[in-house]
Amino acid sequence: xxxxxxxxxxxxxxxxxxxxxxxxxxxxxxxxxxxxxxxxxxxxxxxxxxxxxxxxxxxxxxxxxxxxxxxxxxxxxxxxxxxxxxxxxxxxxxxxxxxxxx
Numbered sequence: 001x002x003x004x005x006x007x008x009x010x011x012x013x014x015x016x017x018x019x020x021x022x023x024x025x026x027x028x029x030x031x032x033x034x035x036x037x038x039x040x041x042x043x044x045x046x047x048x049x050x051x052x053x054x055x056x057x058x059x060x061x062x063x064x065x066x067x068x069x070x071x072x073x074x075x076x077x078x079x080x081x082x083x084x085x086x087x088x089x090x091x092x093x094x095x096x097x098x099x100x101x102x
Contacts, residue, residue: 013093023044024043025043025044026043028041029044029077029081030050031076032073034069034072039073042074042081043081048074048077053066053070
Protein backbone atom coordinates (compact mmCIF):
# COMPACT_ATOMS: atom_id res chain seq x y z
CA UNK A 1 0.00 0.00 0.00
CA UNK A 2 1.19 3.50 -0.82
CA UNK A 3 2.41 5.25 2.36
CA UNK A 4 0.87 8.57 1.31
CA UNK A 5 -2.49 6.92 0.71
CA UNK A 6 -2.28 5.20 4.08
CA UNK A 7 -1.42 8.48 5.85
CA UNK A 8 -4.41 10.18 4.22
CA UNK A 9 -6.65 7.37 5.43
CA UNK A 10 -5.25 7.69 8.96
CA UNK A 11 -5.82 11.46 8.91
CA UNK A 12 -9.37 10.94 7.66
CA UNK A 13 -10.02 8.43 10.45
CA UNK A 14 -8.57 10.85 13.03
CA UNK A 15 -10.96 13.54 11.80
CA UNK A 16 -13.89 11.15 11.99
CA UNK A 17 -12.90 10.13 15.52
CA UNK A 18 -12.68 13.77 16.63
CA UNK A 19 -16.14 14.41 15.20
CA UNK A 20 -17.50 11.28 16.89
CA UNK A 21 -16.03 12.34 20.25
CA UNK A 22 -17.82 15.68 19.92
CA UNK A 23 -21.09 13.96 19.01
CA UNK A 24 -20.76 11.52 21.90
CA UNK A 25 -20.62 14.46 24.30
CA UNK A 26 -24.20 15.20 23.33
CA UNK A 27 -25.44 11.60 23.56
CA UNK A 28 -26.49 10.22 26.91
CA UNK A 29 -27.08 6.93 28.64
CA UNK A 30 -29.12 6.57 31.78
CA UNK A 31 -29.86 4.06 34.48
CA UNK A 32 -32.02 3.81 37.55
CA UNK A 33 -31.53 1.97 40.82
CA UNK A 34 -33.57 1.30 43.91
CA UNK A 35 -36.73 0.66 41.92
CA UNK A 36 -36.41 4.01 40.18
CA UNK A 37 -35.55 5.92 43.35
CA UNK A 38 -32.37 7.27 41.75
CA UNK A 39 -31.75 8.07 38.08
CA UNK A 40 -28.29 8.85 36.73
CA UNK A 41 -27.56 10.29 33.28
CA UNK A 42 -24.05 10.06 31.80
CA UNK A 43 -22.82 11.46 28.49
CA UNK A 44 -20.56 9.77 25.97
CA UNK A 45 -17.54 11.42 27.57
CA UNK A 46 -18.22 9.41 30.71
CA UNK A 47 -19.36 12.52 32.61
CA UNK A 48 -22.29 12.46 35.02
CA UNK A 49 -24.65 15.14 33.66
CA UNK A 50 -27.76 14.58 35.77
CA UNK A 51 -28.71 12.85 38.99
CA UNK A 52 -32.30 12.65 40.20
CA UNK A 53 -33.25 11.39 43.64
CA UNK A 54 -36.88 10.88 44.60
CA UNK A 55 -37.48 12.76 47.86
CA UNK A 56 -39.16 9.82 49.55
CA UNK A 57 -35.91 7.81 49.54
CA UNK A 58 -34.02 10.46 51.49
CA UNK A 59 -33.94 9.01 55.01
CA UNK A 60 -31.54 10.82 57.36
CA UNK A 61 -31.38 7.64 59.46
CA UNK A 62 -30.24 5.52 56.49
CA UNK A 63 -27.87 7.64 54.40
CA UNK A 64 -25.78 4.57 53.60
CA UNK A 65 -28.64 2.97 51.65
CA UNK A 66 -29.10 6.12 49.57
CA UNK A 67 -25.37 6.27 48.88
CA UNK A 68 -25.42 2.65 47.71
CA UNK A 69 -28.37 3.32 45.39
CA UNK A 70 -26.63 6.38 43.91
CA UNK A 71 -23.41 4.45 43.31
CA UNK A 72 -25.35 1.63 41.64
CA UNK A 73 -27.24 4.03 39.33
CA UNK A 74 -24.11 5.96 38.35
CA UNK A 75 -22.07 2.81 37.72
CA UNK A 76 -24.81 1.32 35.54
CA UNK A 77 -25.16 4.58 33.57
CA UNK A 78 -21.38 4.64 33.03
CA UNK A 79 -21.48 1.02 31.82
CA UNK A 80 -24.29 1.89 29.38
CA UNK A 81 -22.30 4.91 28.18
CA UNK A 82 -19.16 2.82 27.58
CA UNK A 83 -21.21 0.34 25.56
CA UNK A 84 -22.69 3.19 23.53
CA UNK A 85 -19.20 4.56 22.81
CA UNK A 86 -17.93 1.10 21.84
CA UNK A 87 -20.85 0.60 19.44
CA UNK A 88 -20.34 3.99 17.80
CA UNK A 89 -16.58 3.51 17.57
CA UNK A 90 -17.12 0.04 16.11
CA UNK A 91 -19.23 1.56 13.34
CA UNK A 92 -16.45 4.01 12.54
CA UNK A 93 -13.50 1.64 12.69
CA UNK A 94 -15.29 -1.36 11.24
CA UNK A 95 -14.75 -3.31 14.43
CA UNK A 96 -10.95 -3.10 14.25
CA UNK A 97 -10.74 -2.68 18.03
CA UNK A 98 -7.90 -0.17 17.84
CA UNK A 99 -6.54 0.21 21.40
CA UNK A 100 -6.27 3.65 22.95
CA UNK A 101 -8.92 5.37 20.85
CA UNK A 102 -11.25 5.81 23.82
